[in-house]
Amino acid sequence: MHAHSITPDVTLLSDCAEVPGLGFLPVNSFVLHAEQPVVVDTGLSNPDKDFVRDLSAVIDPADVRWIWLTHPDRDHTGGLFQLLEAAPQARLITTFAGAGIMSTQWEVPLSRVYFLNPGQSLDIGDRTLTGYRPPLFDNPATVGFQESRGGVFFSSDCFGGPMPTADLATGPDVREAPDLESAMMLWAAIDSPWARLVDPVKYGATIDPIRALDPSAILSSHLPPALGLNHLLFAHIAAAPDGPEFVGPDQQALEALLASFEPA
Ligand SMILES: [Fe+2]
Ligand SMILES: [Fe+2]
Numbered sequence: 426m427h428a429h430s431i432t433p434d435v436t437l438l439s440d441c442a443e444v445p446g447l448g449f450l451p452v453n454s455f456v457l458h459a460e461q462p463v464v465v466d467t468g469l470s471n472p473d474k475d476f477v478r479d480l481s482a483v484i485d486p487a488d489v490r491w492i493w494l495t496h497p498d499r500d501h502t503g504g505l506f507q508l509l510e511a512a513p514q515a516r517l518i519t520t521f522a523g524a525g526i527m528s529t530q531w532e533v534p535l536s537r538v539y540f541l542n543p544g545q546s547l548d549i550g551d552r553t554l555t556g557y558r559p560p561l562f563d564n565p566a567t568v569g570f571q572e573s574r575g576g577v578f579f580s581s582d583c584f585g586g587p588m589p590t591a592d593l594a595t596g597p598d599v600r601e602a603p604d605l606e607s608a609m610m611l612w613a614a615i616d617s618p619w620a621r622l623v624d625p626v627k628y629g630a631t632i633d634p635i636r637a638l639d640p641s642a643i644l645s646s647h648l649p650p651a652l653g654l655n656h657l658l659f660a661h662i663a664a665a666p667d668g669p670e671f672v673g674p675d676q677q678a679l680e681a682l683l684a685s686f687e688p689a
Contacts, residue, residue: 426468426479429597431650432642434458434575436483438476439649440468441594442500445682446674447611448587449594452500453646455579456483457572460550461490464515465579466646468503476504477511486511491539491549493518495581495646496564497526509537518547523566543568559583560632560662561617571638578640584658585612585647599649609661612647614671625666632663 429437438454454476457463462484468476477486489512495501497519509515516539524533524540541547543558552574559569561583569581586608588594593602602608613620620628636659643651643658651658674682 426474426476427595428479428483429650431455431597431644431652432575432577434572435577435642435644437597437644437650438468438479438483439595439597440474441588441591442469443591444587448589448608449591450585450587450612451594451645451647451649453644453648454480455644456480457577458484459552459572459574462488463491463493463549463554464489464508464512465493465644466495466501467492467505467508468501470499470503474503477507480504480508487513489515491516491518491547493554493570493579494523495569495579496562496567497523498564498582501646502527506531509534520566520568526564526566541568557635557638558631560628560635561613561620561665563616571640576639576641578635578638578643580643580645582616582646584609584643584645584651584662585616587612588649593649596649599651599654602649605657606661609648609658610664610668611671613662613665614669616647617665618671620665621668621670623666628666629663632659635659 426438426440431437436456440452441449452469454468455465492515518539518541527533541556543556546553546555552572554570556568556570559580567581569579571578
């Protein structure tokens with residue numbers, strides 16, 4: 426995991442997951458250095474990961490006051506339970522559906538949970554966090570947010586895209602990425618296949634309020650940070666209903682892949 430300072434108030438903790446044939450999917454968590462510090466998502470769940478250790482290089486986990494879980498997929502909850510132990514003052518921001526999904530794996534301590542639905546806000550001392558449903562999502566519990574002081578928008582899975590190398594995927598600036606449009610269209614097809622089924626007008630109406638926030642930065646869980654690229658990023662997700670269909674490799678392709686691993 427790499428730490429990058431993105432704005433005076435935001436540190437990126439970047440990691441990535443290699444996806445055979447597709448590249449390297451960024452997997453980002455963030456620290457918002459507010460009066461009441463916030464950690465946004467807690468990394469991959471693989472056993473070799475240690476999110477709390479990596480976080481400790483950026484902030485004393487005991488100082489964390491809020492954990493904003495954008496949604497309870499396993500690429501976002503890796504260090505969640507350990508962080509709740511290491512941060513006894515912290516409360517876990519999620520939704521009723523989010524807590525319900527997590528309860529199938531773990532006894533969610535409801536006294537530590539804070540339910541926040543899209544459209545609701547939370548005062549964290551020097552700013553407010555306002556929840557929004559991002560236009561593209563893969564989990565019904567998804568809530569992104571904008572913080573009021575710097576205008577940064579945390580978009581969860583929306584605006585993602587695989588990168589050709591691990592260095593690009595864990596880097597601090599999406600401007601380095603070649604062919605961003607193809608990467609984002611591919612990710613939309615994989616992560617939100619429903620976008621091809623929806624009424625484009627109704628779908629477009631879900632983008633307009635987020636575009637109107639005019640974020641100072643778009644921080645996706647699955648794309649390097651995007652500053653000053655709103656026009657481009659919103660144009661790419663607006664095209665999702667007309668994007669490609671993704672069909673994954675089949676058994677024949679898997680067997681060919683496995684054969685390629687065998688010694689000659
Ligand atoms: Fe997800
Ligand atoms: Fe994700």
